[in-house]
Amino acid sequence: MRQLATPPTLSSGLLRPRGFSLLEMAVCTVVIAVLTGVLLQRLLYYREQAELAAVEQLAGVLRTALVLKIGQLQARGKEADIPSLIGKNPIEWLAEKPRNYAGEYFAPTPAQVAPGNWYFDRKTKTLVYLISKEKKFPQGTVNRINFKVEFIRLPPIPAKQSGTSESQTVALTQVNS
Numbered sequence: 001m002r003q004l005a006t007p008p009t010l011s012s013g014l015l016r017p018r019g020f021s022l023l024e025m026a027v028c029t030v031v032i033a034v035l036t037g038v039l040l041q042r043l044l045y046y047r048e049q050a051e052l053a054a055v056e057q058l059a060g061v062l063r064t065a066l067v068l069k070i071g072q073l074q075a076r077g078k079e080a081d082i083p084s085l086i087g088k089n090p091i092e093w094l095a096e097k098p099r100n101y102a103g104e105y106f107a108p109t110p111a112q113v114a115p116g117n118w119y120f121d122r123k124t125k126t127l128v129y130l131i132s133k134e135k136k137f138p139q140g141t142v143n144r145i146n147f148k149v150e151f152i153r154l155p156p157i158p159a160k161q162s163g164t165s166e167s168q169t170v171a172l173t174q175v176n177s
Helices: 022-075 079-085
Strands: 101-105 118-121 126-130 144-153 168-175
Touching: 022 079, 022 144, 022 168, 079 168
Parallel strands: 101 118
Antiparallel strands: 118 126, 126 144, 144 168
């Protein structure tokens, strides 16, 4: 019967353990650097997306609070008071202010409010979010997103009778800087 050759082992002394060569170490370093760069870029993208989602989420909460405020006034028979909501600070309608709400200012300077925070501008009567980095948000957005409680006319209902009045209400809308 024929014997199969066995590979040499470390203990036999024929095969000595060896470490990385300089070339192997350089290739590993380059691969790790490239993967780290790609990972960091993706993390920044997801951070930007999280910031945008947080802004959209708070805007949705504020719109819901406005609808509840309007419903409250309508339930009390005070429809005439609905236009008084125009220009008000929508943060006041929340049970708890957001952690990144800096307060109310009259035309604040950049040193007064840090990026990544909300504030209400009393001069323009707008709720403003300062973006952490300018290049994150959609085209045309410089470094802030403005929201304002405004008077709007609802589109007419085709089946509506001619003698009824036009539907009007207030809404939280995003306005240009």
